[in-house]
Amino acid sequence: MKKKRHDLLVIIPAYNEESNIEDVLEELEKPPISDIADVLVINDASKDDTNFKVKVRGKAKMVTHVFNLGYGSAIQLGYKYAVRRRYQYVIQMDADGQHDPSNIPVIYQELKKRDENGDLPDIVLGSRYMRQEETFETSFAKNIAYIWFRFMIRIFTGRKFADPTTGLQGLNRKAFLYYSKYEHFDDKYPDANMITQMLLLKFKIREIPAVMHNRNTGVSMHSGIKPFIYMFRMTFSVLAVAFRFGLLQEDKGVGENDFFWQEKEEDLI
Numbered sequence: 001m002k003k004k005r006h007d008l009l010v011i012i013p014a015y016n017e018e019s020n021i022e023d024v025l026e027e028l029e030k031p032p033i034s035d036i037a038d039v040l041v042i043n044d045a046s047k048d049d050t051n052f053k054v055k056v057r058g059k060a061k062m063v064t065h066v067f068n069l070g071y072g073s074a075i076q077l078g079y080k081y082a083v084r085r086r087y088q089y090v091i092q093m094d095a096d097g098q099h100d101p102s103n104i105p106v107i108y109q110e111l112k113k114r115d116e117n118g119d120l121p122d123i124v125l126g127s128r129y130m131r132q133e134e135t136f137e138t139s140f141a142k143n144i145a146y147i148w149f150r151f152m153i154r155i156f157t158g159r160k161f162a163d164p165t166t167g168l169q170g171l172n173r174k175a176f177l178y179y180s181k182y183e184h185f186d187d188k189y190p191d192a193n194m195i196t197q198m199l200l201l202k203f204k205i206r207e208i209p210a211v212m213h214n215r216n217t218g219v220s221m222h223s224g225i226k227p228f229i230y231m232f233r234m235t236f237s238v239l240a241v242a243f244r245f246g247l248l249q250e251d252k253g254v255g256e257n258d259f260f261w262q263e264k265e266e267d268l269i
Contacts, residue, residue: 007088008037008108011078012060013071014095018048022057024093027101029059036108040081041095042074050095072187079180083173091170099126099168100211107170110208122175122203122255125161125195126168126210141227148231149192149238156242157199161207165191168210175203178254186237189230193237200245203255 010028014021021041028039039060043051045068054062063077075092082090091107093099103126110124138146149164171179175198179185186193199205244250 005085006036006038009078009082009085009087009090010037010039010104011042011075011082011090011092012039012095013042013044013074013078013092014046014050014054015044015068015071015074016046016048016050017095018046018050018053020097021050021095022053024095024097024101025054025057025060028104029057033101033104037091037104038087040078042077044068044070044074070188072185072190075190076180076185076187079171079176079185083177083180088173089170090176092167094167098212098214100213103168103210106208106210107168110206111170111172115206119204120172121206122172123198123205124170125163125166125205125207126170126212127161127163127166127207128210128212129162130207130209139227141231145227145231145234149234152235152238153192153196153199156196156238156246159199159205161195163207164195166210167191168212174255178203189234189237192234193241196238197241197245198255200241201251201255202253 010033012021012024025039025041028034028037041054041060041062043054043062043064045065051062051064054060063081065074065077078092079090089108089111091104093101093104107124107126111121114120146164150161153164154160178201179194195205
């Protein structure tokens with residue numbers, strides 16, 4: 001019997017995550033997640049056994065880059081896959097075990113929940129800093145970066161976010177269709193810059209508490225002095241976004257119309 005396709009796709013970019021990916025997939029293969037979502041792993045040319053570990057389980061779909069293209073490119077490939085397979089919702093999560101799979105049903109329901117004005121969110125952010133009963137340990141360098149990015153987003157959009165760099169996000173079709181297009185998404189480090197961009201484009205973004213864990217094995221892409229380098233790069237990226245979509249008003253109003261983009265056949269092949 002052919003497996004029923006769900007309207008939700010969970011996308012997981014993975015680079016050298018052989019020590020973590022099996023545990024993540026094991027949780028995703030269980031109800032209630034297996035009852036509501038399909039899973040796609042984007043293997044970004046890992047040098048370890050990530051590719052083998054995913055294949056041997058045989059339940060998640062996988063696309064493998066021939067060359068390492070970076071986190072943003074892996075995520076965008078997941079969006080393109082979701083567009084062409086006609087999914088209605090996407091939830092992106094990391095392969096290192098920091099994003100607890102229990103967040104998936106919660107984010108999925110939030111994407112379909114109307115606010116007091118009757119509006120649905122286009123993007124739902126899962127925050128590690130909104131759960132009062134838990135504390136999430138971060139380095140001094142990362143804390144400085146988070147404070148700075150919160151400040152920049154508030155300056156340019158007027159919105160406050162507890163976790164401006166969260167990789168745990170849910171998107172409706174309107175949002176990931178926009179992201180799937182050329183030059184609409186940062187192919188390296190999509191974080192605070194993308195939040196700023198989508199708010200300036202009038203997409204509706206909601207932030208909710210999420211269950212997260214500290215990484216136990218492997219190396220974070222923001223370890224050592226990398227947070228300072230990342231902070232420097234992201235600052236200029238946010239400024240560029242503010243210039244393009246705030247001052248120049250590129251793509252003005254695309255987030256205000258649920259049918260802002262007429263999907264063409266080439267979007268779905």
